[in-house]
Amino acid sequence: MKSNPFAYVISGLFVLLAHCAMLANILYNGNYEQIGDVWSLAAAVLGLDLAWAILMPFFRQHTHTVDFILILILNMSLIFQSCFGGVHLSVKHMITCIAALIASRIGFLVCRDHNWIARQKKLIWIGIGLVMIVILLFTGSRSMWIDMGSFTIQPSELLKPLLVMACATSVAEQQKKHKLLWFNVVWENLILLGITAAICLLQWWCRDLGSIPTFAGIYAAGFFMRICYPKAKFSKKTLIGAGIAVLVIAGIGIKLAPAYVRDRLFVDIWSDKTGNGYQQSQALIAIADGGWFGKGPGKGFLHNVFAYESDIVFSTISEEWGLLFALMMIFILLLMLAVPLINPPRSYYHGTLAAGVCAAFTVQMALNIFGSCNMIPFTGVTIPFISMGGTSMVTSGLMAGMLIASQSPSFGKLPAKKKRPSARPAVRKGAGA
């Protein structure tokens, strides 16, 4: 905070200004019964902005842009979710937003020092194993949720940050090659491949097929970062072989997919508007209805359709706020992912961490947006930070913390600053006498 105070103050003010503009839009354009609903939403949003701005100087990091983007996007999400079907503060979503902010701090503290996290590598693997056992024991073969009474948890979401960390910590092992039959192999590459395959099979078993591309994306990002690592020596043959293997597995996957998944692959939504194509057709009609500037916050009809706040949230926002605003929201999310490109990480570990997070977020956004626009088969994947869902928000927060860690890494103790010699010529006392 000390290094760029002016830039950070201006950033904070503009984040506040953007939220104020959105709240003014609700005040004049929104659908609300009592003005008090708008004021309570405004108090929540601006209070969260101010609280984060006050806390930020106490964070032990030297870059804060991702923090500002995080609070910008989270409060935008709180405003969107509070407006669907009429303006009223969504307390549940506000709590998950605060949980995401806390998770981002945890993600940052855990991932900032690559020497420390490399020593905890086995704990990450154990963590993945434990989550997988919990899924096996508690969710059941056709479900991905654990019912905890007043709320539900989706444990498979927790595997995403853990897999990103496993990929990042294994990068440094590329130089330790071992002879296995006729091949020189790195044990950790095989372990990581095994973990990813086990996660994908588990997702298949739970019928959470939409998450498989996200895990595959994280693994692919880690794989390409390992190629870039010094002395990794990935040959062209290995790469071509990996590409063919992916195509073969995808082909077998489509062939063996359950009937409802194959139906979704080839469904014509307009001839099946009341069946498999219901959500997508309604989502597309809503986008067209909203136009560039939207019907107004809380004035849409899509909130009557199932999963309006999660799986087809892009269309719900387009309808109420306009396509322009929905695209801006995606741009802000992409901006968060682009920060490591502006300020590249200084270690392979942090680079892999950032690449894994970018892959996970980009695949999730693509599946959600293109799915609800009928460009690809419809999946139940959330947009990070925008869609409603506690587990999704917390894991997205953890991964945002990893991005912050890639921007403010720790490389051990800093060497003490050397004092510059004084520019003034030394004058001996009494020299003029």
Next chain:
Amino acid sequence: MENANLILCAVTAAALDICALVLIFAAYREKSTAKKRWARISSNMELVEPGATYPLGCDEVLIGRHASADIRIPDLSVSRYHAMMTVSDGVWTIKDMGSRSGVYVNGVLVKEAKLRENDIINLGSRRLIFRRRRDKHEK
């Protein structure tokens, strides 16, 4: 009234646009701060040989003849993956990566050694000096 609503929507979108722009500028400001911080972490060191200066830009720097090396030395006496330099707590360490001709620091053959300012590193027939970075305007 309809026009007023449209204007309000456009203003909201514009406010978000400007905010995004400001955040991009802030990220670029941070880039220069991060550069200064890296200079402090890496003790502002570089490798130099006659006619070439190699900055130490990340915490693991591979020196070798291979095209994928961070510091590429196109000399047959240097192995493809010759040595790796790493930094921790502001101290640089050089490690032999199983090279044929070995790594010599101040004339002594080493497997791994901590480097100090003005150490002379011999890789094959090439001689590199590990020194503090000099600004362009410095003579």
